[in-house]
Amino acid sequence: MGGAELDNSQSTSNRGTVSGYDAVAIQSRWRDRWQADDLYRVDDNSPLPKWYSLTMYPYPSGTLHVGHWYAFAVPDVFARYKRMNGFNVLFPMGFDAFGLPAENAAIRHGIHPATWTYDNIAHMRKQYDQMGAMIDWSREVISSDPEFYHWNQWIFLRMLERGLAYRKAGPVWWCPNDKTVLANEQVIDGNICERCGAEVSRRDLEQWYFRITEYADELLECLNDLDWPERVITMQRNWIGRSEGARVAFTMENGEALDFFTTRPDTVWGATFMVLAPEHPLVPSLTTEAQREEVEAYVDRSRRRSDIERMSTDDENERTGVFTGSTIRNPITDEQIPIWIADYVLMGYGTGAIMAVPAQDQRDFEFARTFGLPIRVVIQPDGEVLDPETMTEAYAGPGTLVNSGQFNGVRVPEGVPAIIEWLQSEGRGAAEVNFRLRDWLISRQRYWGTPIPVVYCDGCGIVPVPDDQLPVLLPLDAEFTPTGQSPLVSHEAFLNTTCPSCGGEARRETDTMDTFVDSSWYWFRYTSPHEANAPFDKDAAARWTPVNLYTGGIEHAILHLLYARFITKVLNDLGFVEHREPFVRLRNQGIILAAEGTKMSKSRGTQVAPDELVAVHGADVLRLHLMYLGPWDQGGPWNDRGLTGMERFLRRVYTLAVDTAAVIDQPESSIDASTERTLQRLTHATIERVSRDIEGFQFNTMVAALIEMSNALGDLRSDDLLTTGPWRDAIRTLVLLLAPSTPHLSEELWEKLQGEYSVHHRSWPTFDPEKAKEDSIELIVQVNGKLRDKIVVPAGISEEEARKVALASDRVAEHLAGSEPRRVIYVPGKLVNVVA
RNA sequence: GCGGGCGUGGCGGAAUGGCAGACGCUGCGGUCUUAAAAACCGCUGGGGAAACCCGUGCGGGUUCGAAUCCCGCCGUCCGCACCA
Numbered sequence: 001m002g003g004a005e006l007d008n009s010q011s012t013s014n015r016g017t018v019s020g021y022d023a024v025a026i027q028s029r030w031r032d033r034w035q036a037d038d039l040y041r042v043d044d045n046s047p048l049p050k051w052y053s054l055t056m057y058p059y060p061s062g063t064l065h066v067g068h069w070y071a072f073a074v075p076d077v078f079a080r081y082k083r084m085n086g087f088n089v090l091f092p093m094g095f096d097a098f099g100l101p102a103e104n105a106a107i108r109h110g111i112h113p114a115t116w117t118y119d120n121i122a123h124m125r126k127q128y129d130q131m132g133a134m135i136d137w138s139r140e141v142i143s144s145d146p147e148f149y150h151w152n153q154w155i156f157l158r159m160l161e162r163g164l165a166y167r168k169a170g171p172v173w174w175c176p177n178d179k180t181v182l183a184n185e186q187v188i189d190g191n192i193c194e195r196c197g198a199e200v201s202r203r204d205l206e207q208w209y210f211r212i213t214e215y216a217d218e219l220l221e222c223l224n225d226l227d228w229p230e231r232v233i234t235m236q237r238n239w240i241g242r243s244e245g246a247r248v249a250f251t252m253e254n255g256e257a258l259d260f261f262t263t264r265p266d267t268v269w270g271a272t273f274m275v276l277a278p279e280h281p282l283v284p285s286l287t288t289e290a291q292r293e294e295v296e297a298y299v300d301r302s303r304r305r306s307d308i309e310r311m312s313t314d315d316e317n318e319r320t321g322v323f324t325g326s327t328i329r330n331p332i333t334d335e336q337i338p339i340w341i342a343d344y345v346l347m348g349y350g351t352g353a354i355m356a357v358p359a360q361d362q363r364d365f366e367f368a369r370t371f372g373l374p375i376r377v378v379i380q381p382d383g384e385v386l387d388p389e390t391m392t393e394a395y396a397g398p399g400t401l402v403n404s405g406q407f408n409g410v411r412v413p414e415g416v417p418a419i420i421e422w423l424q425s426e427g428r429g430a431a432e433v434n435f436r437l438r439d440w441l442i443s444r445q446r447y448w449g450t451p452i453p454v455v456y457c458d459g460c461g462i463v464p465v466p467d468d469q470l471p472v473l474l475p476l477d478a479e480f481t482p483t484g485q486s487p488l489v490s491h492e493a494f495l496n497t498t499c500p501s502c503g504g505e506a507r508r509e510t511d512t513m514d515t516f517v518d519s520s521w522y523w524f525r526y527t528s529p530h531e532a533n534a535p536f537d538k539d540a541a542a543r544w545t546p547v548n549l550y551t552g553g554i555e556h557a558i559l560h561l562l563y564a565r566f567i568t569k570v571l572n573d574l575g576f577v578e579h580r581e582p583f584v585r586l587r588n589q590g591i592i593l594a595a596e597g598t599k600m601s602k603s604r605g606t607q608v609a610p611d612e613l614v615a616v617h618g619a620d621v622l623r624l625h626l627m628y629l630g631p632w633d634q635g636g637p638w639n640d641r642g643l644t645g646m647e648r649f650l651r652r653v654y655t656l657a658v659d660t661a662a663v664i665d666q667p668e669s670s671i672d673a674s675t676e677r678t679l680q681r682l683t684h685a686t687i688e689r690v691s692r693d694i695e696g697f698q699f700n701t702m703v704a705a706l707i708e709m710s711n712a713l714g715d716l717r718s719d720d721l722l723t724t725g726p727w728r729d730a731i732r733t734l735v736l737l738l739a740p741s742t743p744h745l746s747e748e749l750w751e752k753l754q755g756e757y758s759v760h761h762r763s764w765p766t767f768d769p770e771k772a773k774e775d776s777i778e779l780i781v782q783v784n785g786k787l788r789d790k791i792v793v794p795a796g797i798s799e800e801e802a803r804k805v806a807l808a809s810d811r812v813a814e815h816l817a818g819s820e821p822r823r824v825i826y827v828p829g830k831l832v833n834v835v836a
Numbered sequence: 837g838c839g840g841g842c843g844u845g846g847c848g849g850a851a852u853g854g855c856a857g858a859c860g861c862u863g864c865g866g867u868c869u870u871a872a873a874a875a876c877c878g879c880u881g882g883g884g885a886a887a888c889c890c891g892u893g894c895g896g897g898u899u900c901g902a903a904u905c906c907c908g909c910c911g912u913c914c915g916c917a918c919c920a
Contacts, residue, residue, distance in 0.1 A: 190917085232917080238839085240914060244920080262920060275920090345891065349919045354901040356920090363918055436919055557915085628860070630849060634842090642848070645860045651875085701850070704859040711859090714876095780855050787855055825900050831854055835900045 020652035023618025051087035054551030064127040066608040074346040080740035084764040092526040094141035123251040143518035150471035151535035153453040169206040208443035241436025248429035261350030277347040278302040289323025365394035376717035449512030457499035457506040495507040520567035550583035590635020620742035627699035661752035671724040676833035679726040683771035780831035783815040806832035
């Protein structure tokens with residue numbers, strides 16, 4: 001990889017050795033010892049309560065950058081903290097190893113995707129060890145391993161049996177650059193490929209889908225019970241997009257019904273025309289001969305336009321559309337109204353048809369004005385009379401129904417359920433719920449993924465591959481040519497097979513699965529990574545899952561997290577897991593930007609290579625620095641100036657601990673009561689702060705608390721103190737509190753202080769509120785809310801006493817200037833405010 | 837357009853109704869040293885000799901007291917964007 005040598009314990013840097021603290025040497029020494037001792041092996045049979053911390057497994061792109069450290073080192077601190085607090089912790093790691101970059105490397109550089117992927121993994125695994133991460137590599141999961149993707153295929157077959165996987169023809173997103181179809185969730189800004197940024201377009205193709213819409217209601221409902229960032233919950237809620245309304249039927253000229261969906265059934269008397277999506281299947285038959293040419297031209301144009309153009313709101317006043325020549329009877333008003341087509345109506349939502357109520361809907365209003373169609377007001381707002389002739393925009397607010405037959409005078413929104421009920425009794429409609437969420441398109445026309453385990457037989461049709469013939473192996477001897485076609489299509493040995501049902505000639509499916517299928521259940525596999533007869537061992541999964549804490553980037557707020565929730569519910573329905581939500585608590589890290597505040601970029605050379613920093617400063621310093629940058633969910637621009645501060649801090653800790661260790665064999669000496677209290681208070685107050693901050697994911701203030709403690713110890717330090725009990729307690733506590741953050745240094749110092757190996761198996765210090773209590777406080781004295789004096793008083797001071805002390809202050813007297821205090825406010829243990 | 841987050845010294849940030857700027861960086865001055873580095877000590881929001889005054893994007897409000905709560909703007913980042 002050409003980067004810095006990681007393991008250079010004879011480092012040319014002398015920065016760490018001046019005070020005797022050689023971070024790099026300490027680090028490699030303990031890493032070797034821990035590896036030899038298998039310190040991070042997870043015990044499935046531990047009697048301790050379990051804790052499952054999980055970080056989204058990375059794509060093996062080749063090298064860990066600072067962003068990977070940020071995403072992994074900080075949760076590693078949390079996992080270590082949990083372990084010291086008596087939990088049996090699973091904090092596994094693996095690789096999201098299928099996907100396009102490997103295939104592109106094959107096409108461009110002639111390296112096989114497997115070679116490229118597994119070489120990258122080997123390098124990255126070493127880098128994770130450099131980080132000091134507590135990974136049990138015996139549980140590693142690599143999604144491109146047949147022993148993993150075997151179970152993708154198995155889960156697919158179970159879903160096929162239940163009708164949750166199916167094949168369907170229809171318009172799908174096609175990326176011309178990646179030469180594959182994409183799921184709706186992978187298209188951003190209307191027509192951009194989430195992966196490569198190319199402009200995507202619609203194609204009519206037959207593809208495989210997972211029926212995620214079957215779970216739409218539950219996916220929405222369960223969001224309320226999750227300890228997730230509000231932002232992510234809102235994004236999922238919007239993506240699922242539930243809306244309540246009614247399905248209503250109007251009658252066409254030939255007597256047949258035409259259905260549409262509306263959320264405003266209360267405005268049905270105001271429907272003055274109807275609009276269909278250009279792709280609506282009834283368009284050809286509804287089009288009259290006189291209109292045919294115009295309609296066909298419009299349909300053709302719509303098909304060509306990208307969705308971004310079709311849906312752009314920039315030109316919302318320029319409504320386009322064409323009259324079909326047909327009319328339809330609105331059975332509520334018994335009027336014949338015209339049927340138009342327009343591309344603001346989408347085929348993919350509802351029934352692809354709407355009733356247009358121009359007075360009450362802005363889009364319909366603009367359309368009516370553009371084409372001179374009638375407008376009838378059916379909702380009058382309070383204190384204002386709308387006139388269709390003069391209105392300049394639609395009115396969608398509350399009001400009273402007018403021009404609405406027997407419902408005149410009914411209030412909006414109260415009238416909506418009444419009208420739905422009436423429509424139902426008339427046989428004209430029924431309540432209905434619609435979702436924005438579509439089924440998940442999972443097939444990809446690419447090589448480096450899980451083969452979809454079905455065959456096509458001329459006699460039997462689509463035939464699933466039987467379980468005992470799994471896995472359908474991805475052939476490694478495929479030809480990579482930049483044709484854009486999957487190598488599987490031209491791989492005769494793979495393609496040609498026999499039908500499992502009739503034994504006749506058959507062809508294999510050559511599409512592979514979306515890699516989001518892998519990440520929709522991979523965390524179950526960590527609980528029993530070598531299970532050979534099932535995706536995972538049921539008991540092991542029951543023991544460890546659900547995941548207590550999941551961390552990762554906000555960019556997966558919809559895609560991965562929605563799919564993972566869906567597959568968990570499916571696995572629950574299949575009886576394989578005991579819960580319906582996979583991740584109890586979710587936290588997102590922010591993005592580390594380049595120093596300039598822009599995105600880190602390899603090509604512009606703004607990417608920060610952690611290997612070089614580790615070789616100079618050591619992993620402990622880098623871990624601390626990343627925690628100290630600011631709130632973890634905020635990210636921010638990288639700067640390396642702060643590294644200096646962390647290095648100084650650790651050197652001070654090293655000096656304090658080593659000097660204490662040097663006299664650790666001497667008998668304990670006596671200490672005066674006041675210094676003893678000071679040390680006790682400092683120690684216990686810091687335990688409290690550090691514990692609270694880690695629990696609350698506030699790692700920046702956690703580090704500040706540790707720095708403050710070591711600064712205070714530095715100030716107190718004297719030769720006599722070093723051999724006293726309270727000092728030794730304080731130093732040992734500091735080392736324990738640092739252990740999750742700086743695993744290498746803490747182990748080194750713990751050994752010198754004659755602590756039992758390993759510091760990482762010790763218990764977290766317990767906090768005694770009595771010992772943390774202050775004996776005296778600084779009473780803040782204000783006059784009219786402005787600070788005027790600070791008076792040291794006993795911590796348990798009474799209100800009466802505090803008022804007396806404050807009013808006796810010269811400074812207060814000065815500012816009162818002889819006038820009598822009108823009021824005195826006392827905040828217990830904090831301040832007195834004298835109001836003049 | 838709609839929804840959400842954020843806005844505090846030279847910089848990263850702390851304080852979520854009670855001392856604004858913890859902690860770190862930077863900068864300046866000093867100790868040690870032949871010298872430098874490292875380490876250590878002091879200062880480091882603005883004004884002022886001081887008392888004190890001003891100060892948390894801008895304007896208003898609530899409160900004894902507001903960075904923090906409320907209303908209205910401005911800026912910035914993110915999400916959604918004709919979903920009937």
